[in-house]
Amino acid sequence: MATQTVNTTILTTSHPDIAKRTSLSGLIFSSLILLVGVLAFVSTFEIADHSSTLSMGLMVLGSGMFLIGIFRLFWKSKEVVYLPTGSVAREKSVFFDLKYMEQLKEMVKSGTFPTDANLKGEASGNIRMDVVLSEDKKFAAVQLFQFVPYTYNPITSVQYFTNGEASAIAAFLSKCR
Incomplete structure (x- = not known):
């Protein structure tokens, strides 16, 4: 698990195992x-x-x-590819209510995303979780943002997860929806 500074966002960071290629x-x-x-x-x-x-x-x-x-x-015509497996990665955002902020921050920082957590994703909300997830569920990048009037500001740094941790994030996201 690697991290970036809080000021960088998930879409502007570069990871050595991620590349943008022409589809x-x-x-x-x-x-x-x-x-x-x-x-x-x-x-x-x-x-x-x-x-x-x-x-x-x-x-x-x-x-x-x-x-x-x-x-x-x-x-x-560009796509994000996880190089070790050659799998295409998709970017998505999931929104949560503000009451889940501390629980989500702890989950992102610790890297544990339990599927039994009672978190409900919403169509919009004060907390936004940006996720880049490879289709084979072997790579994930996660960052949390909080809505402060007129913009979402980062509240965690970008966290990278591979293999089992990435598949746990995929399972967590499917459970939240």
């Missing part, structure tokens, strides 16, 4: 959207009546798909 499937999907958008836009010039509804619809559709393709290509 091949995301890259292909974005390229297809981009290509369909370009083809739809170019097809508007093949229609004899440029002021027709079909021509305008294809132009709007092509422009929209082109912009979505560009957005996905540059910002959505």
